[in-house]
Amino acid sequence: MARPRDDLGLGRALGERMLPLIVAAMSFLAALALAGSVGAAALAQRWQEGAASVLSVQVPKPTAPSVDQPVQSRLERVLAVLRGTPGIGTARPLSEAELTELLKPWLGSGAGRLALPLPAVIEVHLTGAGPDMAVLSQRLEATAPGTTPESHGVWVRRLSALARSLEACAWVALALVAGIAAAMIAIATRAGLAVRRDAIEIVHGLGATDAIIAGRFAARATRNTAGGALLGALVALPVLLMLSDLAAPFASVGAQPAAAAIPWLGALPMALWSALAGLPAVAALIGWTTTQITVRRWLRQLP
Numbered sequence: 001m002a003r004p005r006d007d008l009g010l011g012r013a014l015g016e017r018m019l020p021l022i023v024a025a026m027s028f029l030a031a032l033a034l035a036g037s038v039g040a041a042a043l044a045q046r047w048q049e050g051a052a053s054v055l056s057v058q059v060p061k062p063t064a065p066s067v068d069q070p071v072q073s074r075l076e077r078v079l080a081v082l083r084g085t086p087g088i089g090t091a092r093p094l095s096e097a098e099l100t101e102l103l104k105p106w107l108g109s110g111a112g113r114l115a116l117p118l119p120a121v122i123e124v125h126l127t128g129a130g131p132d133m134a135v136l137s138q139r140l141e142a143t144a145p146g147t148t149p150e151s152h153g154v155w156v157r158r159l160s161a162l163a164r165s166l167e168a169c170a171w172v173a174l175a176l177v178a179g180i181a182a183a184m185i186a187i188a189t190r191a192g193l194a195v196r197r198d199a200i201e202i203v204h205g206l207g208a209t210d211a212i213i214a215g216r217f218a219a220r221a222t223r224n225t226a227g228g229a230l231l232g233a234l235v236a237l238p239v240l241l242m243l244s245d246l247a248a249p250f251a252s253v254g255a256q257p258a259a260a261a262i263p264w265l266g267a268l269p270m271a272l273w274s275a276l277a278g279l280p281a282v283a284a285l286i287g288w289t290t291t292q293i294t295v296r297r298w299l300r301q302l303p
Contacts, residue, residue: 030178041163041167044160053126055149058147074143091122091123093123181286182286189295210295225288
């Protein structure tokens with residue numbers, strides 16, 4: 001296969017090794033930033049869905065008779081009300097061992113030996129949009145005064161804010177990586193222009209237009225940056241697969257259509273696969289644009 005023409009000696013001017021390696025390092029960091037953004041969104045969605053679908057109900061004096069059905073205890077009657085309410089899938093009272101585990105962070109290992117009467121805690125899993133909380137609170141209060149349903153809306157809002165913050169940080173990191181890559185390409189281009197200044201001045205004086213000279217530089221920089229970005233993405237791939245395996249217990253990325261045929265293909269979200277595949281194209285665009293701007297500005301300063 002014929003090698004591209006290099007009338008201006010740009011292979012010596014731009015360097016065939018340093019620029020691709022720098023872009024590969026930037027591409028590696030960009031892949032990690034993209035993975036952080038996609039991973040934060042996936043984890044937040046899973047956590048938000050889980051928190052929004054769970055409700056906790058505290059029943060004080062659970063063994064005392066209920067108000068509307070004295071033959072039943074307050075706990076039994078509250079369970080009956082919950083299980084008969086549309087929008088509630090399951091309602092399960094926590095055992096004493098589970099309550100002890102919940103109190104351990106605050107009361108230590110002696111949480112199970114407290115002499116104080118503890119309220120019963122019911123774990124409620126919602127279905128669909130869930131029940132009308134105002135109506136449910138009124139029914140529970142009429143059945144067992146003092147019973148308080150506690151939704152996890154506060155935690156959902158905090159998780160949403162955390163997810164948005166993590167995604168914003170990932171995009172800021174990605175923008176910084178792109179900016180640093182553009183700066184390094186501009187520096188390499190200016191260094192190449194300085195090395196080949198005499199040759200460029202000669203061909204420019206003989207009638208070579210700014211577009212032709214800038215196009216030669218941009219074509220070479222585009223190939224170098226695209227190759228470097230591809231290398232960086234390939235190096236980042238095993239790292240991302242390892243991180244995905246570690247994060248698997250905390251979030252499911254969902255089944256991918258090709259996962260059955262190629263098992264490891266389903267290890268990463270399709271959005272991340274698309275982003276990795278697009279890194280060389282984005283790097284090539286940054287390289288071409290940066291080089292064109294740098295060369296044209298430099299040529300305008302020639303006498």
